[in-house]
Amino acid sequence: MHKKSLFDDSEEEGQGEYDEGGEADEFDIDGDDNFERPEAQDMDFLSSDEEADSLPTKPTKPTKKPRFAASSSDDDDDDEEAEEEPTTARNIEARSRALEAKAIAERAADMAEAAAAGAGEETMFALPSAEQQEAEASGSAPVDVNELQLRMRECVKVLGDFKKFAAPNRSRSEYVQQLLADIASYYGYNAFLAEKLFDLFPVAEAIEFFESNELPRPVTIRTNTLRTRRRELAQALINRGVNLEPIGKWSKVGLQVFESSVPIGATPEYLAGHYMLQAASSFLPVIALDPQPGERVLDMASAPGGKTTYISALMQNTGVVFANDANKERTKGLTANVHRLGCRNVVVCNYDGREFPKVMGGFDRVLLDAPCSGTGVISKDASVKQNKSARDFTLLSHLQKQLILCAIDSVTPSSSATVVYSTCSVTVDENESVIAYALRKRPHVRLVDTGLEFGREGFKAFRGKTFGEEMGKTRRFYPHVNNMDGFFVAKLRVGKPGKRAEQAREESEDEQGGDVGLPLEKMAFDDEADAELIRESKRKYLLKHKGIKLRPKAKVDAALCKTNGKDAESDEE
Numbered sequence: 087m088h089k090k091s092l093f094d095d096s097e098e099e100g101q102g103e104y105d106e107g108g109e110a111d112e113f114d115i116d117g118d119d120n121f122e123r124p125e126a127q128d129m130d131f132l133s134s135d136e137e138a139d140s141l142p143t144k145p146t147k148p149t150k151k152p153r154f155a156a157s158s159s160d161d162d163d164d165d166e167e168a169e170e171e172p173t174t175a176r177n178i179e180a181r182s183r184a185l186e187a188k189a190i191a192e193r194a195a196d197m198a199e200a201a202a203a204g205a206g207e208e209t210m211f212a213l214p215s216a217e218q219q220e221a222e223a224s225g226s227a228p229v230d231v232n233e234l235q236l237r238m239r240e241c242v243k244v245l246g247d248f249k250k251f252a253a254p255n256r257s258r259s260e261y262v263q264q265l266l267a268d269i270a271s272y273y274g275y276n277a278f279l280a281e282k283l284f285d286l287f288p289v290a291e292a293i294e295f296f297e298s299n300e301l302p303r304p305v306t307i308r309t310n311t312l313r314t315r316r317r318e319l320a321q322a323l324i325n326r327g328v329n330l331e332p333i334g335k336w337s338k339v340g341l342q343v344f345e346s347s348v349p350i351g352a353t354p355e356y357l358a359g360h361y362m363l364q365a366a367s368s369f370l371p372v373i374a375l376d377p378q379p380g381e382r383v384l385d386m387a388s389a390p391g392g393k394t395t396y397i398s399a400l401m402q403n404t405g406v407v408f409a410n411d412a413n414k415e416r417t418k419g420l421t422a423n424v425h426r427l428g429c430r431n432v433v434v435c436n437y438d439g440r441e442f443p444k445v446m447g448g449f450d451r452v453l454l455d456a457p458c459s460g461t462g463v464i465s466k467d468a469s470v471k472q473n474k475s476a477r478d479f480t481l482l483s484h485l486q487k488q489l490i491l492c493a494i495d496s497v498t499p500s501s502s503a504t505v506v507y508s509t510c511s512v513t514v515d516e517n518e519s520v521i522a523y524a525l526r527k528r529p530h531v532r533l534v535d536t537g538l539e540f541g542r543e544g545f546k547a548f549r550g551k552t553f554g555e556e557m558g559k560t561r562r563f564y565p566h567v568n569n570m571d572g573f574f575v576a577k578l579r580v581g582k583p584g585k586r587a588e589q590a591r592e593e594s595e596d597e598q599g600g601d602v603g604l605p606l607e608k609m610a611f612d613d614e615a616d617a618e619l620i621r622e623s624k625r626k627y628l629l630k631h632k633g634i635k636l637r638p639k640a641k642v643d644a645a646l647c648k649t650n651g652k653d654a655e656s657d658e659e
């Protein structure tokens with residue numbers, strides 16, 4: 087029987103020269119491949135960013151040493167292995183995978199080991215005194231990093247079996263508070279965000295999450311099937327000294343780059359638009375959206391276009407994709423990517439998403455890859471650790487709620503009318519709460535399966551809020567679980583609105599002040615803490631309804647809202 091090669095995507099060829107075809111894809115990931123692989127020489131590992139509209143040239147190390155350091159004996163083992171057999175192009179993927187898996191396993195094992203080791207210990211871990219805590223917090227008595235690590239381990243151990251390990255006069259919340267303070271100081275988070283993220287997981291898993299934010303994610307690229315096939319792209323890059331592999335069975339277009347002797351964002355293939363540097367997680371909402379050739383699709387917050395160009399490719403350059411972004415500056419990179427990748431069915435436009443569907447509607451599908459706090463991509467942007475406050479989450483959640491209603495109202499209801507909502511954030515405020523709100527305000531909308539093969543179920547309940555069984559259809563992705571950015575995907579089907587749905591729609595318009603151009607700083611929502619902002623919003627609504635028209639925030643930029651193809655021209659409004 088003919089054995090398929092590693093990059094054999096021959097099944098994709100039925101629907102056009104470079105088209106993606108159906109979902110099934112049979113890679114022989116572990117088997118031999120048919121490619122000539124040049125010896126690895128002087129390989130630089132390059133950073134990847136989904137939003138890379140500039141070309142990454144700075145080499146970075148493949149992995150950072152986990153801060154919960156592995157034991158030295160393990161390091162010795164590595165050295166011995168390295169002496170036994172030198173790293174070559176043939177064994178490098180396996181080594182790289184093994185190292186990654188080892189790092190993750192070690193961090194998880196650390197906690198378990200610490201707990202097991204402590205089980206036989208006689209000495210009981212003592213929480214620091216109130217004075218000591220105060221001195222540490224004020225900075226007058228800084229704690230040594232090893233001591234901090236040890237204390238965190240001890241707290242995790244106690245919280246893992248409180249009855250057994252806790253000191254008699256101490257409460258669970260005292261250990262939690264100490265652990266939170268130590269997490270914030272050890273990993274560099276503000277206290278608010280450390281707690282918000284900690285609350286998402288069981289204690290030991292929370293540490294794994296924080297640890298994984300210290301490690302870079304794998305460099306991944308997406309084959310642009312409008313220009314080439316994955317097998318051809320892989321061969322071309324291998325010939326240039328790039329070491330790569332298919333991203334996983336779940337994608338027929340993704341490749342993971344392990345090492346490269348050339349800057350991966352400046353190869354002739356990159357410049358010719360044969361691929362997009364794109365985080366693995368960013369494939370997921372587009373797979374869930376499942377756009378079809380000939381459809382009319384809106385990508386509501388699209389810059390710099392990783393998902394837009396994927397949508398365009400899945401539609402085989404037919405139909406029309408409106409690629410919108412409220413940030414005019416960012417639409418420049420979006421336009422450049424659209425051109426580079428040869429997407430002729432894309433119209434770039436520059437509205438505030440909350441102006442839809444007033445500016446245009448009647449879409450078959452809408453992707454809302456919403457602006458978010460970025461708590462899923464901390465490994466790429468560590469500034470999130472310090473710069474996000476409670477107010478940011480209130481405002482973002484409100485913006486997301488406004489946007490999702492506009493996304494829903496922009497599709498023509500039908501049995502296939504789809505809205506996909508995604509964020510690169512892991513907080514509940516920005517994900518399940520937004521979806522629950524949308525379902526409440528738009529009763530003709532229901533959650534459907536994302537069609538994604540992996541990912542955890544969304545929260546059905548969280549800290550006193552009940553979202554219901556249905557929320558299990560949404561998907562959460564985590565760096566420590568999936569070795570990809572933290573991400574959330576929900577898929578909604580938009581049916582025909584009944585009377586009740588119309589009523590709910592009108593109510594929500596009133597609640598939002600009917601003012602789609604409300605600036606972010608002034609946005610309000612039904613949160614008690616924001617009562618003042620809600621009043622302001624209502625005042626504007628009344629003004630507007632007395633005939634005082636507010637100017638929309640973002641205007642169409644005629645130069646940017648240009649069409650690149652015939653189909654697009656005929657569909658433009």
Ligand SMILES: C[S@@+](CC[C@H](N)C(=O)[O-])C[C@H]1O[C@@H](n2cnc3c(N)ncnc32)[C@H](O)[C@@H]1O
Pocket residue numbers: 136137368386387388389390391392393394410411412413416437438439440455456457458
């Ligand atoms: C997560 S990024 C989108 C990434 C993009 N989907 C991609 O895959 O390349 C969110 C985008 O939302 C845009 N944005 C922020 N507020 C918006 C609004 N009110 N309407 C439309 N876009 C908005 C931002 O400029 C940003 O480009």
